[in-house]
Amino acid sequence: MNTYAKCLAVISTSLVAGLANANAQDTMYVAGFxxxxxxxxxxKIIPPxxxxxxxxxxxxxxxxxxxxAKLEAxxxxxxLSVAIVDDGPMNTxxxxxxxxxxxxxxNSGAVYPNARVDGDLAIGLGYGATGLVYNTEVFERNGWPAPTSWKDxxxxxxxxxxxxPPISNGFGLLTAIMQARLNGGSESDIDPGFEAMKRIKPSVLAFEPNPGKIAELLQTGEAALGVWNxxxxxxxxxxxxxxxxVYPKEGxxxxxSQVCVVNNAPQPKQAQAFIQHLLSPEIQAVFTEATGLGPVNPNTKLSPEVEAKVVFGEEKVSSLQSVDYSVINPVRAEWTDRWNREIER
Structure with a gap:
């Protein structure tokens, strides 16, 4: 049975009963990447x-x-009835x-605990990991061992x-927070993170936000080590x-990536059913293959090749370090201004 047929079979048994009275002309709008x-x-995901x-x-x-911004407006x-966004904006x-x-x-009840959101006002859809990336040829040429720690x-x-990346970028933001944690601080005490970044700054080729440019610098070896996804x-x-x-030893x-039912959605029941559909093992596999984001449902089956590339399994999932965006978002603009003055001036 192909993936489409499997998805259809799963939906047919778990969702149709709850939507039996849905009008065939109903239209639901879903926002995502x-x-x-x-x-x-x-x-692949919507048709079944x-x-x-x-x-x-x-x-x-x-x-x-x-x-x-559309939800606000x-x-x-x-x-919109369903919104798919990253965790920081979702907190907002x-x-x-x-x-x-x-x-x-x-399906929502099966997800890993750290994919759940307090109050169940959203739920995780896929895991991405921010850690270290390095050019293997440059390291081999210099006789350097592979990096293992954020302290590298x-x-x-x-x-x-x-x-x-700069702090205005999600990867740069997480780097600053991790540096704070490594030096006795946290998102509630970011000063140690800024002090660490001042020590790191002299070695930085570029605080680059553009993913295409980052890829170019890493590929050519101009950049040997960095922070990426x-x-x-x-x-x-x-x-x-x-x-x-590299998944650093500190995590x-x-x-x-998270999804929520929009408050006062025009299609609330359909939205709830669609999210259960997204969290099914079959659709999680499709989502992972399309995005490179690891599945939040532990019952998801992936090929060995895909497993090796994504956050997959209890060990990797439990090692991920999360942050508190309810602390970060109110002060993020202030941190960006400080970064521009102290780090990238």
Whole structure:
């Protein structure tokens, strides 16, 4: 049985009963990421749901910030029923009252504990890991052992060879927080993180936000070591670049793609059912293959090749370090201004 047929079978038994009275003309709008994610939704994730329920689903592509802005603009009369965004922006959406409580379901009940959100106002959809990336050829040429720790960023031998995104970028933000934690601080006490970044700064080739430029610098070896995401590293490696991702011994930092039912959604029951569909093992596998984000449902089956590239299994999932965006988001603009004055001046 192919993936489409499996998905249809799962939906037919678990969702149709709850949507038996749905009008075949109903249309539900789902906001999420663009690119390969949009393609996967349009071609593989949405069709079996539509076939089983008679509901038309329209996918609205955009980045997380734009999606939350749409939710804010439509707060009084929402057009969207489901929103998929990263964890930081999702925290903003929740604090602004834009998400409704997720109802209990067999698939949502199966996810890893650290994929759940307090109050059940959202739930994880896929794990990304922020850690270290290095050019294997440069390391071999210099006789350097593979990096193992976030503290390796302070090693003077990498002078002029580090690539780190700025704090305005999610990867840079998590780097600053991890450096704070390593030096006695936290997101509630970021000063040690800034002091550590001042020590690291002289070795940095560029505080680069553009993923294409980061990929270029890593591929050419101009940058030997940096901070990046496991999924982006896997894509670059698949293109033949001599790069490898490292889960630091202190733990990689998680970026958790999340999904919520929009508060006062025009299609609330269908939205609840669609999220259960997204969290099913079959659709989790499709989502993982399209995004490189590890599945939150431990019952998901992946090929050995895909497993090796993503956050997969209890050991990797439990090792991920999370952050408190309810502390970060109110002061993030202040941190960015400080970064511009003290780190990138």
């Amino acid at each position: 663009g690119g390969s994610v949009e393609t996967a939704f349009v071609e 749901f539509e076939a089983a329920t008679g509901i038309k689903v329209v996918y609205v592509a955009g980045n997380s910030t734009d999606t939350v 439509q707060k009084d009369r929402p057009e 959406a929740i604090r602004s009252g834009l998400c409704a409580k997720l109802e209990d379901g067999s 960023l302070e090693d003077a031998k990498y002078a002029g060879k580090l690539i780190i 496991n999924a982006r590293t896997a894509i670059l490696a698949a293109q033949g670049a001599p790069v490898k991702f 990689a930092m998680v970026i958790l």
